[in-house]
Amino acid sequence: MATVKNALSTRTFSVLATVGNNGNCKRKPPHVLTVAGSDSGAGAGIQADLKACGSLGVYCSSVVTAVTAQNTVGVQGVHPLPEHFVAAQLRSVLSDMEVDVVKTGMLPSIGILRVLCESLKEFPVQALVVDPVMVSTSGDVLAGTSTLDGFRDELLPMADIVTPNLKEAAALLGGLRLETVADMHHAARCIYNLGPKNVLVKGGDLPDTSDAIDIFFDGKQCHEFRVPRIKTRNTHGTGCTLASCIAAELAKGSSMLLAVQEAKRFVEGALLYSRDMVIGSGPQGPFDQLYKFKDQAFTSYRGEHFDPNSLFLYAVTDWRMNKKWGRGIVDAVKAAIDGGATIIQLREKEAKTGDFLGAAEACKKICQSNHVPLLINDRVDIALACDADGVHVGQSDMPVSKVRKLLGPNKIIGVSCKTLEQAERAWVDGADYIGCGGVFPTSTKENNITIGLDGLKALCSASKLPVVAIGGIKKGNAGSVMELGVPNLKGIAVVSALFDQQCVLTETRCLHSLLMDISASTMA
Numbered sequence: 001m002a003t004v005k006n007a008l009s010t011r012t013f014s015v016l017a018t019v020g021n022n023g024n025c026k027r028k029p030p031h032v033l034t035v036a037g038s039d040s041g042a043g044a045g046i047q048a049d050l051k052a053c054g055s056l057g058v059y060c061s062s063v064v065t066a067v068t069a070q071n072t073v074g075v076q077g078v079h080p081l082p083e084h085f086v087a088a089q090l091r092s093v094l095s096d097m098e099v100d101v102v103k104t105g106m107l108p109s110i111g112i113l114r115v116l117c118e119s120l121k122e123f124p125v126q127a128l129v130v131d132p133v134m135v136s137t138s139g140d141v142l143a144g145t146s147t148l149d150g151f152r153d154e155l156l157p158m159a160d161i162v163t164p165n166l167k168e169a170a171a172l173l174g175g176l177r178l179e180t181v182a183d184m185h186h187a188a189r190c191i192y193n194l195g196p197k198n199v200l201v202k203g204g205d206l207p208d209t210s211d212a213i214d215i216f217f218d219g220k221q222c223h224e225f226r227v228p229r230i231k232t233r234n235t236h237g238t239g240c241t242l243a244s245c246i247a248a249e250l251a252k253g254s255s256m257l258l259a260v261q262e263a264k265r266f267v268e269g270a271l272l273y274s275r276d277m278v279i280g281s282g283p284q285g286p287f288d289q290l291y292k293f294k295d296q297a298f299t300s301y302r303g304e305h306f307d308p309n310s311l312f313l314y315a316v317t318d319w320r321m322n323k324k325w326g327r328g329i330v331d332a333v334k335a336a337i338d339g340g341a342t343i344i345q346l347r348e349k350e351a352k353t354g355d356f357l358g359a360a361e362a363c364k365k366i367c368q369s370n371h372v373p374l375l376i377n378d379r380v381d382i383a384l385a386c387d388a389d390g391v392h393v394g395q396s397d398m399p400v401s402k403v404r405k406l407l408g409p410n411k412i413i414g415v416s417c418k419t420l421e422q423a424e425r426a427w428v429d430g431a432d433y434i435g436c437g438g439v440f441p442t443s444t445k446e447n448n449i450t451i452g453l454d455g456l457k458a459l460c461s462a463s464k465l466p467v468v469a470i471g472g473i474k475k476g477n478a479g480s481v482m483e484l485g486v487p488n489l490k491g492i493a494v495v496s497a498l499f500d501q502q503c504v505l506t507e508t509r510c511l512h513s514l515l516m517d518i519s520a521s522t523m524a
């Protein structure tokens with residue numbers, strides 16, 4: 001497995017297209033083999049792995065190591081398969097099916113673990129993901145103590161990543177007490193010394209934390225992932241799903257860090273989607289790994305209809321300002337686009353519906369011919385009527401989930417957020433970006449609370465969506481915003497800096513070139 005690590009970050013394993021003899025293009029899908037136990041309740045084990053890989057577009061073959069009788073109450077029985085028959089399954093798949101990545105789950109005996117190690121030596125694969133399943137989340141023991149030695153001495157040295165939870169990490173380290181985040185950092189380094197190339201210590205069971213904290217160590221750097229804990233009883237199978245998703249992303253050609261991040265996002269989405277699902281009467285229910293197929297709001301809206309970089313210089317119109325300077329909305333929008341605005345929002349709070357629609361239709365034409373997206377503030381009806389590219393709504397407007405239903409998956413939805421809870425909701429409900437502010441005091445919007453640069457930074461750091469900053473931003477302070485150094489802060493939204501000025505074209509050009517200079521210097 002030693003050559004695998006170098007290959008991981010640079011090459012795409014399986015998005016291979018080869019031309020057959022007859023000239024037809026043949027496609028080899030990315031392929032994960034899961035070597036794990038069957039869960040009769042289908043929340044974890046082989047069943048979870050198949051669903052997770054399938055959802056991520058990856059072919060998943062399966063070698064069953066044990067059949068378990070389990071449900072939401074716990075594990076009622078474990079029936080390991082004979083070693084020779086696990087070996088036979090491994091040979092069948094590995095000798096024929098061009099597996100990219102092997103993911104292991106329940107290995108119920110040292111004999112089965114050794115059979116696996118031997119098979120991997122005979123049929124090397126691109127990467128090995130080891131979920132060291134020893135104790136189920138319900139507390140039932142799924143692997144004996146001799147298997148523990150097998151993990152430590154034989155399997156982990158072959159692994160590209162191992163993903164223990166706190167109990168498993170403690171067991172691998174001879175019963176070390178793991179009670180704090182600092183303990184987790186220490187454990188990740190100690191487990192790395194057992195031989196795997198990367199370690200992810202999962203802190204889901206860490207007491208007294210409102211966040212779920214995982215530690216990823218790649219031998220050089222420790223990354224701490226923190227997300228607000230999702231309150232749900234439906235967590236059975238999170239470990240299996242996470243490891244399968246990492247394997248699936250690796251099979252698609254991701255680097256290890258990106259694979260871990262993508263996998264975490266997938267599990268989080270599944271938990272959110274399934275948090276109120278009721279299956280079984282026990283304390284721990286399954287969640288739905290197929291959620292992406294079931295709710296459009298969880299999938300397509302994060303598609304290709306929206307380029308977050310379009311938030312770079314976001315021009316938001318204001319009828320009063322344009323009137324004061326003697327121009328109409330359409331001329332103002334045209335000048336902003338000519339000056340370099342990358343997205344336009346018509347924010348016309350006082351306009352009559354007929355006037356608003358007329359202006360929106362004219363602006364749509366200009367925006368379309370310049371390939372600049374046009375969004376409408378608050379008015380979903382106007383956006384639908386003029387076929388705008390999307391809508392921007394506030395916390396007291398139509399909820400994002402309803403807007404998504406009305407607009408469908410291919411329109412852009414932005415939502416104003418000031419708090420971390422609002423940002424989390426925006427993501428769950430299907431928004432594409434967040435407008436965050438007011439960053440600085442402004443007279444454009446009355447009674448608006450200013451959150452400052454610290455508030456903006458905190459929201460960006462917690463948000464899974466791209467963010468555009470708004471409120472009192474102008475040439476003099478745009479640098480302090482864009483230099484915050486948070487990757488998902490994609491741009492600034494401005495009203496008065498463009499429209500409460502004599503020449504919209506000059507002001508937009510000036511701000512655009514300033515932003516370009518800032519990005520060039522922050523990238524240097």
Ligand SMILES: Cc1ncc(COP(=O)(O)OP(=O)(O)O)c(N)n1
Pocket residue numbers: 314316345347377378392393394395396397414415416434435436445468470493
């Ligand atoms: C990009 C962007 N962010 C925030 C706003 C604020 O809009 P507004 O309608 O004034 O206020 P809310 O109702 O959204 O709080 C915006 N227009 N654009």
Ligand SMILES: Cc1ncsc1CCOP(=O)(O)O
Pocket residue numbers: 437438439441442443444445448470471472473493494495496497
């Ligand atoms: C619409 C809005 N939302 C938060 S602050 C604000 C006003 C932004 O206007 P300006 O760029 O003139 O400060």
